[in-house]
Amino acid sequence: MSSSTSYKEFYQQSIDQPDAFWREQAKLIDWHKPFEQTCDFSRPPFAKWFVGGETNLCYNAVDRHAAKRPNDKALIFISTETDTEQVYTFAELQREVERMAAIYQSLGVTKGDRVLIYMPMIAEACFAMLACARIGAIHSVVFGGFASGSLATRIDDAQPKLMVTADAGMRGGKAVPYKHLVDEACALAQTPPQKVLIVDRGLDKGFPKVAGRDVDYAELRAQHLDAQVPVTWLESSEPSYILYTSGTTGKPKGVQRDTGGYAVALASTMKHIYCGGEGETMFSTSDIGWVVGHSYIIYGPLLAGMATIMYEGTPLRPDAGIWWQIVEKYKVNVMFSAPTAARVLKKQDPAYMHKYDLSSLKHLFLAGEPLDQPTHEWIMGELKIPVIDNYWQTETGWPILSTVRGVEDTKLKFGSPSFPVYGYNLKIFREDGSVCDANEKGIVGIVPPLPPGCLSTVWGDDDRFVKTYFSLFTEPQVYSSFDWGIKDDEGYHFILGRTDDVINVAGHRLGTREIEEAVQGHSAIAEVAVVGVNDALKGQMPMAFAVVKDAARVATPELRQQLEKEVMAKVDESLGAIARPSRVHFVTGLPKTRSGKLLRRSLQALAEGRDAGDMTTIEDPSSLEQIKQALAG
Ligand code: ATP
Ligand code: MG
Numbered sequence: 010m011s012s013s014t015s016y017k018e019f020y021q022q023s024i025d026q027p028d029a030f031w032r033e034q035a036k037l038i039d040w041h042k043p044f045e046q047t048c049d050f051s052r053p054p055f056a057k058w059f060v061g062g063e064t065n066l067c068y069n070a071v072d073r074h075a076a077k078r079p080n081d082k083a084l085i086f087i088s089t090e091t092d093t094e095q096v097y098t099f100a101e102l103q104r105e106v107e108r109m110a111a112i113y114q115s116l117g118v119t120k121g122d123r124v125l126i127y128m129p130m131i132a133e134a135c136f137a138m139l140a141c142a143r144i145g146a147i148h149s150v151v152f153g154g155f156a157s158g159s160l161a162t163r164i165d166d167a168q169p170k171l172m173v174t175a176d177a178g179m180r181g182g183k184a185v186p187y188k189h190l191v192d193e194a195c196a197l198a199q200t201p202p203q204k205v206l207i208v209d210r211g212l213d214k215g216f217p218k219v220a221g222r223d224v225d226y227a228e229l230r231a232q233h234l235d236a237q238v239p240v241t242w243l244e245s246s247e248p249s250y251i252l253y254t255s256g257t258t259g260k261p262k263g264v265q266r267d268t269g270g271y272a273v274a275l276a277s278t279m280k281h282i283y284c285g286g287e288g289e290t291m292f293s294t295s296d297i298g299w300v301v302g303h304s305y306i307i308y309g310p311l312l313a314g315m316a317t318i319m320y321e322g323t324p325l326r327p328d329a330g331i332w333w334q335i336v337e338k339y340k341v342n343v344m345f346s347a348p349t350a351a352r353v354l355k356k357q358d359p360a361y362m363h364k365y366d367l368s369s370l371k372h373l374f375l376a377g378e379p380l381d382q383p384t385h386e387w388i389m390g391e392l393k394i395p396v397i398d399n400y401w402q403t404e405t406g407w408p409i410l411s412t413v414r415g416v417e418d419t420k421l422k423f424g425s426p427s428f429p430v431y432g433y434n435l436k437i438f439r440e441d442g443s444v445c446d447a448n449e450k451g452i453v454g455i456v457p458p459l460p461p462g463c464l465s466t467v468w469g470d471d472d473r474f475v476k477t478y479f480s481l482f483t484e485p486q487v488y489s490s491f492d493w494g495i496k497d498d499e500g501y502h503f504i505l506g507r508t509d510d511v512i513n514v515a516g517h518r519l520g521t522r523e524i525e526e527a528v529q530g531h532s533a534i535a536e537v538a539v540v541g542v543n544d545a546l547k548g549q550m551p552m553a554f555a556v557v558k559d560a561a562r563v564a565t566p567e568l569r570q571q572l573e574k575e576v577m578a579k580v581d582e583s584l585g586a587i588a589r590p591s592r593v594h595f596v597t598g599l600p601k602t603r604s605g606k607l608l609r610r611s612l613q614a615l616a617e618g619r620d621a622g623d624m625t626t627i628e629d630p631s632s633l634e635q636i637k638q639a640l641a642g
Pocket of ligand 1 (some may be wrong): 052261262275375377378379380397400401402403404426483490491492504506507606
């Protein structure tokens with residue numbers, strides 16, 4: 010892969026000559042009208058990319074490939090829940106998107122209108138997103154796991170003209186109602202949509218219909234089978250979508266994405282980071298409700314002319330080999346998942362992985378939360394391919410820290426997402442605004458302008474955009490990631506946790522991530538969460554909740570005590586006694602959102618005897634019960 014340019018040079022050019030650099034990247038997409046200016050940063054911190062240029066995301070993701078390679082695979086829909094597999098070529102995908110776009114138009118949706126998509130992982134969800142892009146409507150995809158209250162908040166913020174949903178999704182063999190929740194949310198919302206378009210999968214027979222508001226997708230599709238809907242060209246900075254952040258740390262923010270910058274950024278990452286192109290297949294195990302789903306299930310792979318897999322199901326059904334079976338069957342070249350999924354698989358028999366021919370697979374990318382060293386080492390050892398840690402955020406839409414293998418095959422370090430990605434003028438800052446030395450912990454910040462594709466603002470709230478992200482120090486104006494990080498002597502970066510995940514023990518500031526890494530250093534531990542708990546004497550004390558690999562290790566109170574001592578000793582050894590958890594509770598699962606993010610706030614609340622808070626997206630509610638019992642015991 011390595012060419013004559015080193016990554017260092019490539020990166021430096023992106024920072025020193027952004028104009029020339031991004032002009033070159035902009036060639037990766039088709040422009041209806043060329044842009045006049047690469048970046049307009051006359052109103053910092055707001056940046057506009059490829060000013061005056063006109064393009065369209067759907068055209069670049071679908072039409073241009075359909076014109077050249079109509080019969081190549083574009084979308085592969087697999088549901089192990091309903092036992093369905095359906096492959097759409099680029100020509101077929103374009104036809105379906107045009108039908109959906111015609112339906113939208115028949116319902117009065119035009120450029121700039123919002124369409125809220127609340128759907129399971131089915132092909133129609135992909136059509137629904139691309140149809141918005143085609144006609145310049147702004148989609149707001151809300152993760153199907155959110156309950157009606159959270160959905161209502163997002164309805165009121167985005168004020169959609171139309172909502173698209175399905176009767177139900179399926180998870181672990183059980184139907185999960187969607188339409189029903191939409192009805193509830195519409196009743197709660199101040200500004201409910203005029204129309205609700207329903208894909209009836211026949212999973213929730215007899216769901217109630219609201220006359221005059223609810224319309225049936227199959228019925229309308231039949232009326233628009235031959236629809237031809239030309240693309241609406243958008244000025245580069247016109248919005249493509251709104252996506253709310255996960256809400257791990259409070260009220261979710263509506264990230265507003267542009268059109269041209271996003272298209273260029275994604276196309277460039279497909280080339281340089283994910284190394285995927287025409288005729289190849291990408292499998293991202295995320296959900297369209299998250300940013301990874303937007304960027305690397307839908308837009309990224311399709312922009313690059315790859316086939317993309319949409320998978321409805323869990324990693325463990327019918328058995329822990331299902332992902333690898335899919336890799337073999339569809340000759341997947343690039344795979345993208347989350348560290349939490351890797352940890353789930355680590356608890357299974359590796360034979361499931363080795364049963365299949367995985368020789369098509371070039372890389373596995375993991376993102377969304379810290380990838381601990383033991384898991385990183387384990388999965389790379391099993392797969393025998395590079396496993397690449399990506400650090401990024403809903404806000405940025407694409408990786409901030411990564412190995413950029415399309416430019417240079419730099420060495421990987423376990424536990425590190427490597428280097429700042431081109432375009433990001435990233436530095437680690439002290440709290441006074443000065444820049445940290447190597448090996449000194451600080452806040453990960455980005456000197457604006459943010460590169461193309463990052464959030465242009467917070468939907469409907471420019472003020473909140475500036476106040477939330479750019480108010481770390483008065484001088485210089487820097488984008489704050491709200492994450493702690495460190496850069497080592499060789500320029501490798503490590504993320505040490507969120508700035509609000511710091512524990513203050515008797516005046517010592519400790520990152521929860523560091524303590525978690527130390528606990529994980531004990532070979533019996535599969536997974537751990539550390540939170541700070543109020544302590545009358547020391548301010549706060551770390552408390553650990555750990556999942557063991559082998560339940561036999563904690564089968565009796567004596568064994569539990571023994572292991573707890575060993576874990577504490579491990580922390581003493583790597584960080585010092587100051588970081589030693591006051592208690593190590595052993596549980597069989599940790600409370601997480603369905604996107605795999607640890608609900609640390611809730612753990613902390615429970616440990617401090619408070620209410621766990623909003624739990625609507627929790628993956629496994631029984632994990633909370635266990636925590637309560639462990640704390641009581
Ligand atoms: P909210 O901002 O609403 O509280 P969130 O931050 O969880 O929610 P996301 O944008 O989905 O929402 O997550 C981004 C965050 O996830 C990062 O800021 C970082 O804390 C964490 N993260 C993502 N990737 C990595 C990684 N590779 N290593 C460590 N942490 C990561
Ligand atoms: Mg965040």
